[in-house]
Amino acid sequence: MENSANAARPTAAPIVLGLRPALRWIPLASVVALGAWYLAVAAIFDGPNGGVAGPVMAVSGVALLVVAVTFVGYLLRPLRIDVDIDALTVRLPTWLAGRVDWDEVSTVTAVAVRTGRHVRRFLVVDLRSPALPHVSRPRSMYRRLAPVLGRAKGAHGLCFEEQLFDFDAAQVLTVMGRFAPAEVVVEDRTAEPADTHWQF
Numbered sequence: 552m553e554n555s556a557n558a559a560r561p562t563a564a565p566i567v568l569g570l571r572p573a574l575r576w577i578p579l580a581s582v583v584a585l586g587a588w589y590l591a592v593a594a595i596f597d598g599p600n601g602g603v604a605g606p607v608m609a610v611s612g613v614a615l616l617v618v619a620v621t622f623v624g625y626l627l628r629p630l631r632i633d634v635d636i637d638a639l640t641v642r643l644p645t646w647l648a649g650r651v652d653w654d655e656v657s658t659v660t661a662v663a664v665r666t667g668r669h670v671r672r673f674l675v676v677d678l679r680s681p682a683l684p685h686v687s688r689p690r691s692m693y694r695r696l697a698p699v700l701g702r703a704k705g706a707h708g709l710c711f712e713e714q715l716f717d718f719d720a721a722q723v724l725t726v727m728g729r730f731a732p733a734e735v736v737v738e739d740r741t742a743e744p745a746d747t748h749w750q751f
Contacts, residue, residue: 564726568716569629578622585619588612621645630688630716632723634730639676641683641709649683651676651709658736659727661720663744664699670744672713674720675700681707688715699747 570577592612624644633640633648639656642648658677663670673696683690689709696710713720721739728737 563635566632578626581619661724663741665744674711676709678707
């Protein structure tokens with residue numbers, strides 16, 4: 552499937568998905584927690600139980616470091632989707648960019664999911680094969696949301712959440728629709744929220 556750029560079809564559109572303002576304290580809190588861990592682990596190693604508790608604290612610090620780096624990455628180098636006539640390129644904050652050719656995309660959908668009184672909106676990209684690391688947020692969120700949307704078990708895709716990232720799923724869908732080939736289904740289904748008891 553090939554597209555050709557022309558005056559009516561621009562060559563690229565970067566879409567930046569920064570953290571929502573209400574969530575920007577989380578990266579800062581993770582740095583503070585890492586600093587507190589550093590001070591605590593030094594004291595524990597010097598204490599009477601340092602031979603046992605010290606190594607345990609040191610190992611737990613590795614996990615804390617990964618969390619802190621990930622959250623700070625979302626603040627300093629926001630998640631970005633570069634859309635052009637050939638592919639989607641998802642640039643994760645702390646990982647290499649993942650290019651997804653339009654050949655691998657089956658549908659791009661803006662959806663809404665109702666949990667109790669809350670309605671959350673997502674941009675869902677259904678793929679024919681896996682893309683991005685298994686633990687990345689867009690891929691792991693797709694795995695959680697896929698059953699709610701009626702996707703087959705083992706389906707592949709990416710999911711971008713409005714409640715975490717500062718973007719409008721319907722507007723991004725419009726941008727992608729300008730570049731997507733005719734074979735890719737692009738649809739806005741936010742007017743028909745799917746019901747679920749899951750908490751996102």
